[in-house]
Amino acid sequence: MMKDQKYTATTMAGLEEVLAQELIKLGADEVQIGRRSVYFSGDLKMLYKANYCLRTALRILVPIDTYKIHSADDLYQRGKNFKWEDLFCIDQTFAIQSIVFSDLFNNSMFASLKLKDAIVDRFRYKFGERPSVNSKNPDILINLHIANEVCTISLDSSGESLHKRGYRLDQNEAPMSEVLAAGLIRLSDWDRKSELIDPMCGSGTIAIEAAMLANGIFPGSVRKNFAFKNWRSFNAQLFSGMEMEVNSNLPEPVRIFASDISRRNIDIAYKNAEAAGVLKLIDFKNSDFRNLEPTSENPFLLFNPPYGERLTPDDTNFYAMIGERLKHHYTNATVWIISTHSCLKSIGLRPSRKISILNGSLECSFRKYELYSGTKKMVADDHVSKE
Numbered sequence: 001m002m003k004d005q006k007y008t009a010t011t012m013a014g015l016e017e018v019l020a021q022e023l024i025k026l027g028a029d030e031v032q033i034g035r036r037s038v039y040f041s042g043d044l045k046m047l048y049k050a051n052y053c054l055r056t057a058l059r060i061l062v063p064i065d066t067y068k069i070h071s072a073d074d075l076y077q078r079g080k081n082f083k084w085e086d087l088f089c090i091d092q093t094f095a096i097q098s099i100v101f102s103d104l105f106n107n108s109m110f111a112s113l114k115l116k117d118a119i120v121d122r123f124r125y126k127f128g129e130r131p132s133v134n135s136k137n138p139d140i141l142i143n144l145h146i147a148n149e150v151c152t153i154s155l156d157s158s159g160e161s162l163h164k165r166g167y168r169l170d171q172n173e174a175p176m177s178e179v180l181a182a183g184l185i186r187l188s189d190w191d192r193k194s195e196l197i198d199p200m201c202g203s204g205t206i207a208i209e210a211a212m213l214a215n216g217i218f219p220g221s222v223r224k225n226f227a228f229k230n231w232r233s234f235n236a237q238l239f240s241g242m243e244m245e246v247n248s249n250l251p252e253p254v255r256i257f258a259s260d261i262s263r264r265n266i267d268i269a270y271k272n273a274e275a276a277g278v279l280k281l282i283d284f285k286n287s288d289f290r291n292l293e294p295t296s297e298n299p300f301l302l303f304n305p306p307y308g309e310r311l312t313p314d315d316t317n318f319y320a321m322i323g324e325r326l327k328h329h330y331t332n333a334t335v336w337i338i339s340t341h342s343c344l345k346s347i348g349l350r351p352s353r354k355i356s357i358l359n360g361s362l363e364c365s366f367r368k369y370e371l372y373s374g375t376k377k378m379v380a381d382d383h384v385s386k387e
């Protein structure tokens, strides 16, 4: 078994800290935070576990070669000398994803091409035949990272990004990334016991991720495909042993409440929850937030209301309505809302925490409102991401 291999888990800006915490909890060693990534080490089982269990990682990369280059040809030569045949077979397809910050290459496509030629020529030289490239659905995904003269080649053990859990059968017009939803739930102080409410659930991502988290259901139990299953080194027994181990300890069921003004979105969320195996844990309701009453004494709300890139008078009124409704009907509630800075200004409530975070490419703020009837000292602003 591989011992103490170094790995890199990539994530979204602002979620590095929560990802590091997840890794520590899984038992990873040498956990270190980077930019949109967390480095860690562990054995092969840890690699399988990271792919299967992590909720806030996008990919798990396994660095296989790091070296200095002085020309594009250096990339080719070193690539041609690498024993690719130990990692995969001629009849498997491959693809290369590159990120290049270097004057040695005009664009990342050129770097990918150089490495592709090296791999193909290596196989031709060894066996007289070459594997094919499949950029859409490769068996083997190779990650090439060049920063100035330092070149790192990694195997992407995940393949398709891990935010693709496999439960999203359909979506509304503005679905949230599953990784962002899981990250926001972790950034909030939800105790994972009290009912979590998403009153504008859209396709249900926040509710589904919350139900999976609180009920100990790992993303890997829904998603079946990981690139490491195509590697020559894949150990099916080790994988199923890990799967049994992590699924052996189920907590007490925790309920989630999700509602939306759109009947169509509720239907979509319902189907997605069914695919995720959490349908029994979520109560769905087709309701306008203007009429929604809390179901418990200390409600915990986490949601993302609609927003555009620019603030319109409609947005101002809509957010003022949210603020009013919360103030008058949700006394003793803890509320977390993600939206743009300008939309959130119209809410008219004072946040006790603010976290800057990107939703796609849009700069957003994730804010906490504590709606106690008495006065309460507010906590200072807290910027997790400096994006």
Ligand SMILES: C[S@@+](CC[C@H](N)C(=O)[O-])C[C@H]1O[C@@H](n2cnc3c(N)ncnc32)[C@H](O)[C@@H]1O
Pocket: 172, 174, 175, 176, 177, 199, 200, 201, 202, 203, 204, 205, 206, 259, 260, 261, 262, 265, 287, 288, 289, 290, 304, 305, 306, 307
């Ligand atoms: C940005 S989307 C939420 C996306 C969701 N988090 C997901 O992952 O799919 C906002 C949602 O708010 C809903 N909505 C808009 N006005 C509403 C209202 N007054 N009451 C309840 N839901 C509303 C929309 O139908 C839409 O589904």
